[in-house]
Amino acid sequence: MQKTSITIQTNQHMHLVDITSKVxxxxxxAGISEGICYxxxxxxxxxxxxxxxxxPDVRTDIIKGFKEFVPIDYPxxxxxxxxxxxxxxxxxxxxxxxxxxxxxxxxxxxQAIYFCEFDGPRTRSVQxxxxxSQN
Amino acid sequence: MQKTSITIQTNQHMHLVDITSKVxxxxxxAGISEGICYxxxxxxxxxxxxxxxxxPDVRTDIIKGFKEFVPIDYPxxxxxxxxxxxxxxxxxxxxxxxxxxxxxxxxxxxQAIYFCEFDGPRTRSVQxxxxxSQN
Amino acid sequence: MQKTSITIQTNQHMHLVDITSKVxxxxxxAGISEGICYxxxxxxxxxxxxxxxxxPDVRTDIIKGFKEFVPIDYPxxxxxxxxxxxxxxxxxxxxxxxxxxxxxxxxxxxQAIYFCEFDGPRTRSVQxxxxxSQN
Numbered sequence: 001m002q003k004t005s006i007t008i009q010t011n012q013h014m015h016l017v018d019i020t021s022k023v024x025x026x027x028x029x030a031g032i033s034e035g036i037c038y039x040x041x042x043x044x045x046x047x048x049x050x051x052x053x054x055x056p057d058v059r060t061d062i063i064k065g066f067k068e069f070v071p072i073d074y075p076x077x078x079x080x081x082x083x084x085x086x087x088x089x090x091x092x093x094x095x096x097x098x099x100x101x102x103x104x105x106x107x108x109x110x111q112a113i114y115f116c117e118f119d120g121p122r123t124r125s126v127q128x129x130x131x132x133s134q135n
Numbered sequence: 136m137q138k139t140s141i142t143i144q145t146n147q148h149m150h151l152v153d154i155t156s157k158v159x160x161x162x163x164x165a166g167i168s169e170g171i172c173y174x175x176x177x178x179x180x181x182x183x184x185x186x187x188x189x190x191p192d193v194r195t196d197i198i199k200g201f202k203e204f205v206p207i208d209y210p211x212x213x214x215x216x217x218x219x220x221x222x223x224x225x226x227x228x229x230x231x232x233x234x235x236x237x238x239x240x241x242x243x244x245x246q247a248i249y250f251c252e253f254d255g256p257r258t259r260s261v262q263x264x265x266x267x268s269q270n
Numbered sequence: 271m272q273k274t275s276i277t278i279q280t281n282q283h284m285h286l287v288d289i290t291s292k293v294x295x296x297x298x299x300a301g302i303s304e305g306i307c308y309x310x311x312x313x314x315x316x317x318x319x320x321x322x323x324x325x326p327d328v329r330t331d332i333i334k335g336f337k338e339f340v341p342i343d344y345p346x347x348x349x350x351x352x353x354x355x356x357x358x359x360x361x362x363x364x365x366x367x368x369x370x371x372x373x374x375x376x377x378x379x380x381q382a383i384y385f386c387e388f389d390g391p392r393t394r395s396v397q398x399x400x401x402x403s404q405n
Contacts, residue, residue, distance in 0.1 A: 002269070003169075003236075034273075036308065036401065038171065040234050042243025044187040050364040051356055052314040061346040061353035062360060068341040071203040076196040083196035086186055090197060094185040094246070095232050097365050099310050099399050101273075106397060108312025111364070127241060129234050131171065131268045133401045134272070137404070138304075138371075173306065175369050177378025179322040206338040211331040218331035221321055225332060229320040229381070230367050262376060264369050266306065266403045 002030050002130050010120035014067070014085075016049070016059035017115045023098070023128065024105050032132045037098040037105065040127040045085035045119035047092025048126070053112025066091070085118035092116045100130065137165050137265050145255035149202070149220075151184070151194035152250045158233070158263065159240055167267045172233040172240065175262040180220035180254035182227025183261070188247025201226070220253035227251045235265065272300050272400050280390035284337070284355075286319070286329035287385045293368070293398065294375055302402045307368040307375065310397040315355035315389035317362025318396070323382025336361070355388035362386045370400065 006022050027037060041048050052058040066088050076083035096113065099106040107113075115126060141157050162172060176183050187193040201223050211218035231248065234241040242248075250261060276292050297307060311318050322328040336358050346353035366383065369376040377383075385396060 036399070038232060038234060040232075040241065042241075042246060044185075044193075044243065044245045049360045050314075051360050055348055055350075057347040057349070058314075058353065058356050061348050062357055064346065065341055065344065065353065065357040068344055069204045069339045071200055074200065074203055076199065077192035078190055078196050079192070080190075083193065083200065086193050087197055087200040090184045090186050091226055091361060093228060093363060097232055097308060097310075097367055099308060099397055106310065106312075108314065110314045111312060127234055129171070129268075133399075173367060173369060175367075175376065177376075177381060179320075179328075179378065179380045204339045206335055209335065209338055211334065212327035213325055213331050214327070215325075218328065218335065221328050222332055222335040225319045225321050226361060228363060232367055262369055264306070264403075 004128050006126045006128055008115050008124045010117035010122055010124060013120055014063050014118050016062060018053060018112045019115050020113045023113055026128050027100055027105060027130060028103060030130045032100060032130050033103050035100045035130055035132040037100055038129040039096040041094045043124055045082055045089055046124055047089045047116040048096045049092045049114050049116055050111050051114060052110045054110050082119050088118040139263050141261045141263055143250050143259045145252035145257055145259060148255055149198050149253050151197060153188060153247045154250050155248045158248055161263050162235055162240060162265060163238060165265045167235060167265050168238050170235045170265055170267040172235055173264040174231040176229045178259055180217055180224055181259055182224045182251040183231045184227045184249050184251055185246050186249060187245045189245050217254050223253040274398050276396045276398055278385050278394045280387035280392055280394060283390055284333050284388050286332060288323060288382045289385050290383045293383055296398050297370055297375060297400060298373060300400045302370060302400050303373050305370045305400055305402040307370055308399040309366040311364045313394055315352055315359055316394055317359045317386040318366045319362045319384050319386055320381050321384060322380045324380050352389050358388040
């Protein structure tokens with residue numbers, strides 16, 4: 001299947017969820033050796049990023065850092081009260097483009113793919129698409 | 136036409152302009168059922184992002200939030216005086232990658248595509264490219 | 271060659287390195303007239319961005335601005351002490367998608383492609399991939 005989606009259950013208000021193995025499993029199932037993998041997050045208070053996967057403190061620190069500089073207590077207009085979450089979503093971005101080589105995500109040694117929850121806990125999804133290309 | 140550009144007239148110094156319908160119209164005209172749509176912003180004091188389209192307060196709050204944490208009054212070196220605009224451009228990013236399914240942008244319910252003006256008002260453009268892929 | 275990598279030697283703790291001509295050279299060598307060029311940074315304390323290439327003060331100001339708002343002295347948990355570098359990496363993003371027209375990067379007049387070093391000096395690499403598409 002070259003087109004599907006990933007379901008993610010987040011369990012905190014703001015945190016980063018490692019989805020690397022879920023994405024790699026879909027790449028393996030697609031059986032495409034060389035190509036481009038696209039991930040798209042359809043939510044407006046969540047994002048996608050790539051960062052260190054080895055030390056879990058890094059993903060915690062990224063959230064802490066964001067909370068330090070994105071104005072959490074600013075009198076924003078949006079009535080739902082989650083404008084800081086929308087701002088963080090745009091800082092991370094809604095999509096990722098990944099290179100596939102020999103049916104594997106071409107990530108760096110320390111890299112992991114993170115779903116960034118900024119207004120959870122919620123059940124979220126990410127769209128997955130893979131397109132073959134010539135070597 | 137699989138390759139064209141969108142013209143955008145911005146009318147404030149900093150604001151987000153919803154270009155979703157312009158992009159969807161070009162996708163419809165291209166007549167490509169399944170594929171990837173690329174948007175590229177060629178300006179260095181503007182960006183592209185995806186965020187909530189329902190409540191117009193969200194796009195206003197994103198600009199307000201950015202002005203709160205990007206140092207506006209810092210003594211930057213760049214003589215034109217618009218370094219904060221360049222910083223915001225890099226925070227948003229210069230391009231977007233969108234998935235196309237059944238000739239439609241595969242956006243989430245609340246998502247809109249925004250051109251982010253950080254040094255207007257100006258006449259701006261965004262490059263549009265669509266590439267078909269197999270289902 | 272449609273798939274290769276670029277080596278970058280950075281020489282400061284944090285700075286932006288212009289890699290535009292290196293990328294254009296690879297596009298020229300690939301000899302692909304119309305297509306999409308993907309750059310992927312496999313490092314977790316570095317990123318990629320597009321911004322002004324004309325005035326060198328802009329790239330310096332971007333680093334200065336980041337240092338002003340990303341909390342440098344916050345008591346982060348990650349023992350290596352480079353959490354601010356990881357945060358900056360996610361703010362910039364790990365990849366860039368560039369449009370190719372007539373064997374040329376379709377950049378705006380003032381745009382340059384930057385490798386963003388946030389924890390140097392180090393020897394870094396960026397993966398390059400180009401895929402042809404129909405005009």
